[in-house]
Each structure stands twice: as structure tokens, then as C-alpha cells.
Amino acid sequence: MAALPSGVLGALDPTSDRAVFRQIADQLREAIDKGRFKEGAKLPSEAELTEHFGVSRMTVRNSLSILQSEGLVSSEHGRGVFVRPRPPVRRLASDRFARRHRDQGKSAFTVEAEAAGSRPEVDSLEVREERSTPEISARLGSARKVLARRRRYLMDGKPVEFATSYLPLDIARNTPIAEPNPGPGGIYARLEELGHRLEHFDEEVRARMPAPDEVKTLRLASGVPVIHLVRTAYDTEGRAVEVCDTVMAADAYVLAYQLPAT
Amino acid sequence: MAALPSGVLGALDPTSDRAVFRQIADQLREAIDKGRFKEGAKLPSEAELTEHFGVSRMTVRNSLSILQSEGLVSSEHGRGVFVRPRPPVRRLASDRFARRHRDQGKSAFTVEAEAAGSRPEVDSLEVREERSTPEISARLGSARKVLARRRRYLMDGKPVEFATSYLPLDIARNTPIAEPNPGPGGIYARLEELGHRLEHFDEEVRARMPAPDEVKTLRLASGVPVIHLVRTAYDTEGRAVEVCDTVMAADAYVLAYQLPAT
DNA sequence: TAGTGGTCTAGACCACAGC
């Protein structure tokens, strides 16, 4: 027989208009918010909740699916439902592409991750020439074909970000930029060596729920949105020399920017 | 009797490992992506899908709930399930707080919305003195009490953003900033008149799923995340003079920033 | 009034985790 959950859950209000499964979700949410279930803790099992509230299993599962879509809990087959721990957050500062951060042997991602005490990793490396899409063309100019550099970033084994850089072929072809490892300082350092001194970057930030392939690539728990960031790099002549399309697990990031008041 | 859905949906693959409700969701998602169901179009009813795929109603509902949590569709009681139309997007430019945008009779929000052909509205106005929270104190300095200005922004009747500004009492008390309507140019114009010439703003951007009260305030469809933006304004003496905490419907915004390359 | 989605029941069998 299933044991009754501790004492943290009350009774339903049968006079309430609020649906039973919502009332159960409300109680569990409140218990989580107030710390009666801590991060990583296991919620009562479906059987226990079923018995405690005197409802059918589907009603309980319905409640849990609400909390899951809110990103509060995640279920593990055969183990239970757990309060979702918040992963360490990567803070992206507005000066992260400043030249002074580039003159090193390692990539910005590696340096920063190690400073934070995490184990950085880059995989799914792919470099190839592709037909440009309308979106990329609109930003890069009229290049029909582009060099695409795809890679995935992980922290301590957890995927956090998936990025694709697009560069005009007339700039990147037959240069270190077309190599899997472009060398110290990354492609921005190489662009400057090729005479494209960088002047500024434009970034566009959106948030949305992930598509199924993004859930897979980033191993996202349900209830975790993605931040979609599109960055365009401009050289001192005003030419767009790179577009970087990035999809990030939203629970792993905070973006910091500085705006002028003038 | 329910009519069969057009011809856009195929059959299930009984040999597949993939759960039936996922297969159904996949088919519907593909049909939406390929435009076989357009924006705002009604999907086949649950009864039609039940009959077409030969499964129980709960299985069909399970499929639809996946699409709903992905933000692809939204259901309307008594009417049907519809492909969710994308609302017009507000683009927040990085120079939106530049001084030159302030010297007008209307607020930045109003000016910008009218330029975009929308009907702007501000409600839920509340101005009061409050105890500061640790988060606010960390940004504003050690002020124990602050002036809080709360308001909700709507475009064409749809809530898009909910914001609270916090200001140190020693700056804001007994000034136009403590009035419901602070006058032309908003509180930033008033701060400068009071001798706090603004130097720059820091913004922190996060994305997450909304809490239940945010769903209510912003009338969010399920599957729509929020962008959580915290802005701190600094004057030329380096003092933090305002913290603005904003929660935005993520489907209504794109944030644009400019980063220096130096 | 007919058709739609919203809620709920009481079962069933399965796959996975962990002892």
C-alpha cells in the first residue's frame, strides 16, 4: 500500500469552481514555492496522490502535467517526479566580444566556463558551404552561397547552446575560417587578420518554445523555453561579415546588455 | 456523424516504437508547418481525429496538448482547436531610451505604437511606497523603502507587458515621479530635471514559462513563454537611480541590442 | 439543439529503475 504524503498537502475544496486537477496542481505548486519540497526532491508518487486526494490517476497525472509545462517539475520514468533543479546560469556580458577578450589561445566559451569552474565542451562541429536562406541573405547582403559553421556547446556534459555562423564565401573560402578549428581568438580574430576590422555587433533576442529537434539537441526538459539570438557582425566599412544564429536553453542563460542614455 | 478530415492526414505506423499520440502530434505539426493548416485555421475536431485514427478520445487530446505546449495551437471551448496566429511583434531597439526620443509630449510606448499603426493603452496604474526586496536593494543600493510604479501595457486591447519601476525614496518622494502621470518624457525626463543626468542602462534578459498570475495578467495562451527583463538606470555620478522589472509576452517582442567590438 | 472542448472515472498493459 502506498504511504500517505507527509503532511504538506491539504484537502480539496468541493465547493470550488476550480477544477480538481487545478486545485491539486495549486497545492503542489505552493508546496514547492514555499520550500516544502526542495530542489531535486521527489514529489509523492501518483499512487500516493491518487489515494490522498481520492481521485483517479488521470486526474493526478493531469495536475502533474501542468507543473511540468510550467517548468517546475520533471518526471523520470520508473523513478518518480522531482522538483526541477535550476542549472547554473551562464551570464553573457555585453562586452563579451570585446577585442581584449580575444587575444588568447582559447575560445571565449572555454575561458569563461573554466573561470566559472565548469567543464566546457564543443561538439557537433560541422563546416560546409551552403545555399543562403532569405533570412541570412537579408542580413549578409546578396551572397547566394555562404560558409556555415555549426557547433554545440556543453557545460559539464549538459548541452546549453547550439549555434550556426554564416559567412560570405568571398571572405571565408580558403582561409582558416573554413577549418574546423580556426585558431586562437576564434573566427573574429581571423576576420580581423583578413582586414575586416570589426566595428560593432547587432543582436536580436527572441524567446519561444523549442521545436522537437531543438528539444533533442539541447536535451531540454519540458517547460523550458529557448532563447533565439541572431547576431550580425559589421566591419568598419559597414559590411555585414558574419551572421550567427544561436538557440540557447533559456534556463541556462541570462543575457546582459548595456545601453547608452544618449 | 463527424466528417473525415480533408486529406491532409495519413495513417499511423503500428510498427513504430513512437507512441500513438506522438505520431498524431507529428502529423498535425507537419501539416501546420507545411501550411496545410494555415494561421487561424481550425483543426479537425477531436471527434474527427478520433474516428480518422481509430483511437480513443484521450489519445487525441494528449496529442493536441503537445501542440498546445509547443505554442502551435490553442483551443477554444465550444469552438475548436485553432492554429495560433502570430501577433504583431514589437521591436525594442537599443536606442529606445536615447534622450532624443524623450523630448515629446507622449510616452515612448505611445509614440512607437501609433507609428506601428496600433492602438496603445496603459492600465493597472499603481504608484506606492513599498519595502524594498533584497533583489531590488542589491541593484539600487541600500534603500529600505522605495517608490514602486506599476503599469500594464496593451496593444489593440491585448496585454503585452507588465512593468514595475522602483526608485529610491530620497529621489522620488514629493516629485512628479510620485504622480500617476509623471508628464512628458516620462520618469527619465523627470529624473534628469531633478539633476540625475542619465549615463547608461544595464539590462538583464531571461526567458522562462510564466507563473499562473502572469498568465492571467498578460492573458497568455499556453505554450507562450515570457521574457523577464530587469533594467537599471545609472546617472553620471554612477548611482543607480531606477530599477525597472518587466515581464513581457515573448510572442509579442523582439529585443534588439548593439554591442561594441572594442 | 447539435457540436465542440473540459473534466473525470476505473480500469488495463507496458517499460524502466532499483533492490
Added chain:
DNA sequence: CTGTGGTCTAGACCACTAA
């Protein structure tokens, strides 16, 4: 092996929308 969540059925009654 037991307990867990994952999937699925075949009903039921309700509330809302629109003709």
C-alpha cells in the same frame, strides 16, 4: 521482484458556442 511513470481504452457528464 516491487514500485514507478508512460500509454491507452471506453465510457460519462458538463460548459461553452453558434446556428
